[in-house]
Amino acid sequence: MNKIYNLTLTSIIIVYLVILAGGIVRMTGSGMGCPDWPKCFGYLIPPIERSQLDWKANHQYNKDEIIILGESLFYAIDNFNSEKEINLSNWNKYTKHDYSKFNVYHTWIEYINRLIGAVAGLSVLVLFIYSLKFFRSKKSITLLSILSLVAILFQAWLGKTVVDSNLTASTITIHMLMAVVLLFILFSILALSKPIKPSVLPKNVSILIIISIVLLVIQILTGTEVRKFIDIQMELFNYTERNKWIENITNTFSFHRSFTWAIVLINSLIFLKLKNLDIQSKLIYTIITLIFLQILTGVIMYYFHFPFSSQPIHLLISTLIIGLQFYFLSLYNLKKNATKI
Structure with a gap:
């Protein structure tokens, strides 16, 4: 390489x-x-204790460093040394949002x-x-x-x-x-x-792959809608009682789950066409394997109440599938431009 x-x-x-x-x-x-960006509470390396965000007397504060006063964030307007009493003229209230928990x-x-x-x-x-x-x-x-x-x-x-x-x-x-x-x-x-070996990828196969990519984008979008609902449920139950997170789940979830079969169907068709054309590619076998792993993680999340790491793995697999499909499509359609560098 x-x-x-x-x-x-x-x-x-x-x-x-x-x-x-x-x-x-x-x-x-x-x-x-981290309630601010690009720093975290105004620090290059974030605090490890809540007390670090309390106002302190006789303390050196740098510009943009954040303290929590009551239920609000305040950031230092400039570099200064604090005195015995807090002087609010040295601070501005953080107004981009009202989240102030640590x-x-x-x-x-x-x-x-x-x-x-x-x-x-x-x-x-x-x-x-x-x-x-x-x-x-x-x-x-x-x-x-x-x-x-x-x-x-x-x-x-x-x-x-x-x-x-x-x-x-x-x-x-x-x-x-x-x-x-x-x-x-x-x-x-x-x-x-x-560089790849010369090979002909029929136009109808390329079209099927493009359709599959579009379907996968739709699947990701509906997945984010489902995730919105789950996020609300997680906060509602304070990240506990996982078995209740899918109570009264929206119709988007049913669509998201059923839509998987369209992706399975079209990728099975792509696989069979490539096999008939005698195009041997590890990428296709990898994509098919990932699709079934994606279904498996979805089943695990639904029936086993979202075990730890199941959600990020589900998301990772979906982006791996769409990325590899796009790569496969590009590999053959851009083959004439491939070059040794």
Whole structure:
């Protein structure tokens, strides 16, 4: 494998780690563990005790560091040393949202999620810098690398928006879809940078794969709607009594569950067509395996009351399926442009 391929593959793996970490953040209700962005309570390394967020006399405060007063967050306007009594002229009330709780586990789960996101950003930046050397010989790789950098910067901004909005459902959904778009861009670079043996993929098979990808996007969107309901139930029951989380579940869940069969059907058709064409690909076997694992995790969540990590794994598998399908499609449709680098 060549260097651009390795760099792209590394970026893809890290993006999937971000998706997994994001799923854990949501499952544990840790999304507001850091109420500000990009820092956490105004610190590069977040606090480990609630007392660290209390106002202190004769203490050195740095700009943007946060304290909790009553039920509100306040941030330091500038660097200063506190006196014996609090002087509110040194502080501004944090008004982007009214969430002011501190939970050390939530804070560090969200912080680790952000650290992995930062590593993903650095990985894409390295990919972009390295791709510049191919601007004349292989412009498509350079342009896609630029696009991936723009996409991950936009994704970071969306992350800020999610926090500022106190985790509104619409911003979380857009954040998730943008991650899928970023994966599509990276998988396109991966396909272009990997030479493949000449092979003909019939147009009707390509169309079936495109339909499957569209169906998977719909499935992810309906899944986020189901997740909204579960999030509300989790808070309602204070993250306990898991058996009650699916009480009075919406019709979207029934659609989401039944829609799985459409995905199974079309991918079975793709598999049979490729087999008849004698196109041997480990990717297709991997995708089929992942689809059944996806169904299995869905069954486990429903009948075993959302055991720990089942939700982020369910999300990870769904994005793996859609990413690998897009890669397979790109690999054959971009094969004429594939080059050794």
